[in-house]
Amino acid sequence: MALLTDDLRAMLDDSVDKFIRDRYDFHARQALVSGQTGYSADHWAQFADMGWLGIPFAEQVGGLGGGIVDTLGLMRRFGRGLVVEPYLAVVGLAGQALAGADDGEARDAMLSALVAGDVLPVLAWEETASRGNPAWVELSARGDGGGWCLDGEKITVLNAPQASHLVVSARVAGQAGDADGIELFLLPARAEGVEVTGFPTIDGHRAGQVRFQAARARPLTFDGRGGPLLRRVLDQAGLMLAAEGVGVMESLLQRTVDYTRTRRQFGVPIASFQVLQHRMADMYIATTQAENLLNLTAARWLPDGDNAEAAAALKAQLCVSGRYVGQQAIQLHGGIGMTDELDVGHYFKRLTSMGLLFGDEAWQLRRIWQAHAAA
Amino acid sequence: MHDTIADAPAPDDISAFRQEVRDFIAQAADAEIREAGRKMTSFFPSFEPTMRWHRILHRRGWAAAPWPREYGGPGWSVEQQQIFEDECRRAGVPRLLPQGLAMVGPAIMKFGTPEQKQRFLPGIASGDDFWAQGYSEPNAGSDLASLSCRAVREGDHYVINGSKTWTTYAHHANRMFLLVRTSTEGKPQQGISFFLLDRLDLPGLTIRPIIGLDGFPEQCDVFFENVRVPLDSCLGEENKGWTVAKYLLEYERGGSSSFATHFRNELDAIRRLATSSGDGFGGRVVDDPVFQQRYARLLMETAALEATEVQFAALEKGSPESGPMSSMIKITSMETLQRITELAVDVAGTPSLTLQLQALTVGSGVEPIGPEEALTIMPKYLNNRAASIFGGSNEIQRNIIAKLLLSR
Numbered sequence: 001m002a003l004l005t006d007d008l009r010a011m012l013d014d015s016v017d018k019f020i021r022d023r024y025d026f027h028a029r030q031a032l033v034s035g036q037t038g039y040s041a042d043h044w045a046q047f048a049d050m051g052w053l054g055i056p057f058a059e060q061v062g063g064l065g066g067g068i069v070d071t072l073g074l075m076r077r078f079g080r081g082l083v084v085e086p087y088l089a090v091v092g093l094a095g096q097a098l099a100g101a102d103d104g105e106a107r108d109a110m111l112s113a114l115v116a117g118d119v120l121p122v123l124a125w126e127e128t129a130s131r132g133n134p135a136w137v138e139l140s141a142r143g144d145g146g147g148w149c150l151d152g153e154k155i156t157v158l159n160a161p162q163a164s165h166l167v168v169s170a171r172v173a174g175q176a177g178d179a180d181g182i183e184l185f186l187l188p189a190r191a192e193g194v195e196v197t198g199f200p201t202i203d204g205h206r207a208g209q210v211r212f213q214a215a216r217a218r219p220l221t222f223d224g225r226g227g228p229l230l231r232r233v234l235d236q237a238g239l240m241l242a243a244e245g246v247g248v249m250e251s252l253l254q255r256t257v258d259y260t261r262t263r264r265q266f267g268v269p270i271a272s273f274q275v276l277q278h279r280m281a282d283m284y285i286a287t288t289q290a291e292n293l294l295n296l297t298a299a300r301w302l303p304d305g306d307n308a309e310a311a312a313a314l315k316a317q318l319c320v321s322g323r324y325v326g327q328q329a330i331q332l333h334g335g336i337g338m339t340d341e342l343d344v345g346h347y348f349k350r351l352t353s354m355g356l357l358f359g360d361e362a363w364q365l366r367r368i369w370q371a372h373a374a375a
Numbered sequence: 376m377h378d379t380i381a382d383a384p385a386p387d388d389i390s391a392f393r394q395e396v397r398d399f400i401a402q403a404a405d406a407e408i409r410e411a412g413r414k415m416t417s418f419f420p421s422f423e424p425t426m427r428w429h430r431i432l433h434r435r436g437w438a439a440a441p442w443p444r445e446y447g448g449p450g451w452s453v454e455q456q457q458i459f460e461d462e463c464r465r466a467g468v469p470r471l472l473p474q475g476l477a478m479v480g481p482a483i484m485k486f487g488t489p490e491q492k493q494r495f496l497p498g499i500a501s502g503d504d505f506w507a508q509g510y511s512e513p514n515a516g517s518d519l520a521s522l523s524c525r526a527v528r529e530g531d532h533y534v535i536n537g538s539k540t541w542t543t544y545a546h547h548a549n550r551m552f553l554l555v556r557t558s559t560e561g562k563p564q565q566g567i568s569f570f571l572l573d574r575l576d577l578p579g580l581t582i583r584p585i586i587g588l589d590g591f592p593e594q595c596d597v598f599f600e601n602v603r604v605p606l607d608s609c610l611g612e613e614n615k616g617w618t619v620a621k622y623l624l625e626y627e628r629g630g631s632s633s634f635a636t637h638f639r640n641e642l643d644a645i646r647r648l649a650t651s652s653g654d655g656f657g658g659r660v661v662d663d664p665v666f667q668q669r670y671a672r673l674l675m676e677t678a679a680l681e682a683t684e685v686q687f688a689a690l691e692k693g694s695p696e697s698g699p700m701s702s703m704i705k706i707t708s709m710e711t712l713q714r715i716t717e718l719a720v721d722v723a724g725t726p727s728l729t730l731q732l733q734a735l736t737v738g739s740g741v742e743p744i745g746p747e748e749a750l751t752i753m754p755k756y757l758n759n760r761a762a763s764i765f766g767g768s769n770e771i772q773r774n775i776i777a778k779l780l781l782s783r
Contacts, residue, residue, distance in 0.1 A: 129653025131724055136656075155745075199744055200729075209745075276770070334768065335764060338587055349588065356721075361721075362665055362666075
């Protein structure tokens with residue numbers, strides 16, 4: 001459920017629309033993608049000024065006091081604009097993990113700085129063998145005389161090369177796969193014993209592999225609460241991802257409809273061919289089903305409860321709809337859709353990434369079954 | 376072309392032949408050529424090492440495998456050609472670029488004058504020349520017959536104006552075959568001519584590479600502004616180029632190479648990756664029944680495709696069934712290929728999202744991030760979205776089949 005007032009949310013939506021319109025045409029976006037840092041620090045400062053970084057955080061840290069559902073309007077618009085700033089990673093993943101931390105001091109200090117745009121914490125949770133399962137944690141945390149040391153490796157850490165801090169899931173007890181025995185830790189991204197191998201990803205974003213060797217870190221959670229918190233954070237992030245995905249899909253559908261109206265072959269617009277009309281009707285169905293499921297899931301979201309089945313169903317629908325809409329958008333554009341020069345291919349690649357992030361379709365279907373069978 | 380092919384050799388000779396091919400590839404293909412084979416992410420492997428491999432094979436007399444002996448082919452039987460192809464795939468050497476050997480070469484053999492054959496075929500066979508294919512235009516894709524790139528006679532020259540697009544590796548080419556409009560009378564197909572350009576460093580001709588979804592330039596735009604070419608540039612008769620183009624398209628769509636072997640190799644690679652990949656629950660992906668079903672379905676599709684390929688090979692070119700069957704092969708092979716690349720992405724997981732342009736560049740010496748086996752997976756997925764578009768989109772192929780059904 002949304003926590004902010006309708007008026008405030010409408011205002012936020014308008015401000016994001018204006019930002020995308022004024023600052024984020026495709027060429028400006030591509031310049032950011034090929035630049036050194038992969039995003040704009042100016043934009044980020046603007047996000048802070050506009051209050052966007054504080055949407056889902058408490059007022060005591062400078063936030064707007066909203067919830068994750070209140071970020072969905074922004075995420076949908078970021079999808080339309082193919083925004084590459086690390087909002088999902090910082091606000092959605094690391095920020096939400098910090099907001100749920102047991103260490104109140106670290107939480108408030110980090111979140112105040114995050115909302116002000118002064119720090120960029122990101123979440124390192126995925127490992128080589130985890131494939132979406134956040135309980136598959138091999139990276140270990142050992143306590144030694146009042147401090148903690150991390151050893152292990154994380155992969156596909158979103159925005160790792162740009163991060164100021166890392167929030168890391170680590171095992172303090174049990175074995176990889178156990179739901180218990182996982183805690184979250186905080187450390188600076190350039191701390192001793194941390195090695196970040198950064199790289200661009202196919203969708204114009206940045207990510208990295210991170211190796212930890214006796215890296216000293218501060219615990220954020222206690223008594224095994226890290227595991228459930230991480231699960232909740234990833235489910236929420238799936239909600240944000242779905243909103244972004246709906247924005248991408250509606251953009252692709254619009255572009256495809258426009259293109260088939262103007263592209264002429266055999267003396268007529270190709271939109272006059274029934275086979276392409278049906279394809280676009282199916283793209284519309286796929287997009288709208290994802291959108292409707294997103295809205296219903298958001299309306300029924302339990303901020304502190306178990307959203308497992310609903311979250312998995314939404315992410316699985318995003319995988320299915322996103323694949324169809326992305327692939328057909330390319331197909332109906334033909335050769336021009338295969339080029340780097342047109343935004344269509346970039347929307348497609350973003351959907352491709354979304355399909356794999358936070359657990360792919362197969363993983364989500366498995367979760368649906370598990371949640372369903374257990375109920 | 377099959378009329379000049381030698382009689383099938385005896386089984387003993389066949390296994391000796393296979394060994395001979397295998398031994399030659401083992402000693403002749405150097406590290407860079409193999410790297411080009413491993414790093415193939417589309418139908419077009421890295422240009423330089425592939426052409427070098429072409430010239431190496433030519434010196435052994437094997438580059439133009441399906442060609443008749445009189446034009447520089449080895450005179451192999453269909454079985455020998457198949458063995459050669461299998462051994463090449465097994466060794467992982469890059470597939471030779473098809474524009475000369477499998478496209479314009481056969482067209483010149485069928486429609487060329489003795490002078491054209493003598494002038495162009497040796498360079499195609501040897502790999503000294505590389506031909507770009509100029510068919511599609513910005514406004515003539517699926518509707519190829521509506522092409523508008525024009526050639527007008529002026530004295531002892533044609534003057535070409537217009538543009539071509541999706542011309543693979545035109546930026547590497549020294550020659551080009553293209554369809555131009557030489558007449559606007561009659562049906563659109565009737566005023567098209569098939570031109571052979573023996574050089575591309577002509578005044579008014581510019582080539583612009585297009586960056587693809589995978590970040591690499593493979594296709595090009597080619598622009599013609601008052602480009603003057605000699606009158607003997609025509610292959611076949613003026614205004615009869617559509618006949619040549621149709622012959623070539625049928626050649627391109629099916630039958631010129633076997634996809635089944637290639638697909639099995641791709642599936643093998645997926646299986647190896649699935650064997651070494653965790654499923655997130657302490658097991659392996661290869662033991663996941665959902666993976667197994669998807670994999671088995673692709674094996675089934677490959678078996679059915681192979682059966683159709685065999686059927687097609689036995690069919691006479693130009694028979695009423697061969698057009699629709701080549702369309703069927705184009706549809707099924709390319710859609711199966713797309714599903715194979717999709718499964719590979721799912722098995723590779725998020726590491727496939729890493730953009731690795733340098734590691735993918737042959738000869739860069741840059742090590743991949745993550746397993747080498749996963750390096751090419753995402754570029755293959757992205758590039759093969761074009762598989763249902765190029766060579767006549769799959770929608771057009773379905774039209775061809777439907778037309779046959781409804782004409783009965």
